[in-house]
Amino acid sequence: MxxxxxxxxxxxxxxxxxxxxxxxxxxxxxxxxxxxxxxxxxxxxxxxxxxxxxxxxxxxxxxxxxxxxxxxxxxxxxxxxxxxxxxxxxxxxxxxxxxxxxxxxxxxxxxxxxxxxxxxxxxxxxxxxxxxxxxxxxxxxxxxxxxxxxxxxxxxxxxxxxxxxxxxxHTANLEYHFQSGALNESMSDVFGSMAKQWKLGQTADQADWLIGPEIFTPHIDADALRSMKAPGTAFDNKLFGKDPQPDHMDRFANLPDTDEGDNGGVHINSGIPNKAFYLVAVGIGGKSWDAPGHIWYESLKASTPTTQFQDFAETTFRKADQLYGAREQQAVKEAWAEVGIRVSG
Ligand SMILES: [Zn+2]
Structure with a gap:
């Protein structure tokens, strides 16, 4: 814990x-x-x-x-x-x-x-x-x-x-460091944003996909803590620098498992699976908590403490077909490809 x-x-x-x-x-x-x-x-x-x-x-x-x-x-x-x-x-x-x-x-x-x-x-x-x-x-x-x-x-x-x-x-219990930790952080952003969208009744293309837009005071030049739609763009100011999140495996941050290294970049590399979920949600269309949310939820329950990005992507690909069909599965495959993860299926 x-x-x-x-x-x-x-x-x-x-x-x-x-x-x-x-x-x-x-x-x-x-x-x-x-x-x-x-x-x-x-x-x-x-x-x-x-x-x-x-x-x-x-x-x-x-x-x-x-x-x-x-x-x-x-x-x-x-x-x-x-x-x-x-x-x-x-x-x-x-x-x-x-x-x-x-x-x-x-x-x-x-x-x-x-x-x-x-x-x-x-x-x-x-x-x-x-x-x-x-x-x-x-x-x-x-x-x-x-x-x-x-x-x-x-x-x-x-x-x-x-x-x-x-x-x-209480489900996968993803270890809080490196890729499993970034997946842990991403699950919290994915279901956190989904809960907000559900409360507001928004479709995937109406939502802001921002995490914590309310927590900065009005004089701070920052949209939010993170952007799932465009990781790396939530803030860029003199006070705390530029949002360090990558949106593709090419820019994956290799950091040490220390407090200063953000436990191997758990709040940083989470940008990659965050972007994948956003792309699945807009790719399938409609409400994020319908098919996209259920594919993610069942994949979380099917994961383990050491699940890596590639494993999780493969699980979502299988669940999309089991729970829905070819159209949803294709959207999942394309979303992961866009962030640099190829599912073999
Ligand atoms: Zn967190």
Missing amino acids: SISCITPPYILTRLLDSDNVDIRQSALSTLLTTAQLRGERNVRGLIAGALATPADGRRSIFDCDHSTFLPLARLVRSEDDATVPDASVNQAFDGFGTTRTFYREVFQRNSIDDRGMRLLGYVHRGIQYNNAFWDGQQMVFGDGDGQVFTDFTGSTDVIAHELTHGVTE
Whole structure:
């Protein structure tokens, strides 16, 4: 089990070079606390374990009140409670609800583990914390520093992205480094974007295919964290540089399995399978969560912790034919070819 953060280390590291001392300070404390979390996880696991009984994905939102010690957080909204004055609480609650209903109605999946796992959310974690993450038991949200990042509860696809890390953990359990880790990240982007499109009722060609367009403040020149339609184009600014995602195997990034190397480029090379899914969705046409989503979901369930890009592509090719037919299978084959992966079939 790993900590899966929405803000990739390459953005936070670049912010350490900012001229603005407050931006540098928030980026530094976010990087440090993310490293410390790995040590804290056992304590939180004990507390959450007691709450993790099957419950049809009932939601509980806690307010950390800017502390980083989750066991002290106050329960502020449960499943049957009305809205509360704190917008972050309601946004986290609603994002959980959208994701839970999306998985139930589209894939007949009962919460993250398909056994009704409770959905626990912690808002207002720490001070100016520039991240949101899923740690295997719960989702935790920072408020952002207010200069670069805003409140992370405001993005449906970020919430669905993080909860999908839980779905992946309970299915293929893709190892979080190198190609299997990039597939893990890609699954979260694919189902995260799909959940948003489902909520908005958009077809594949109407959707923005952006991940986290809401999390930057208006003065930041960035469309989003990532673009599935055009990986490598989500941002290009002085503050944190250019989006490093490739959209083809020719530009695959070979990086070390370290924090600085983004665990072998898990948030970077995910651009390749992300683009493949986008191409399948527009190639087949209509709603991404119909045939394309089901082909991906069944392929995720048929994958293993060490599945590589090529393996996953072959699985989607087989599933397209088993679940649908020749037209869908051809769209899958063409999409992977366009990102440099030839399926042999
Ligand atoms: Zn992620």
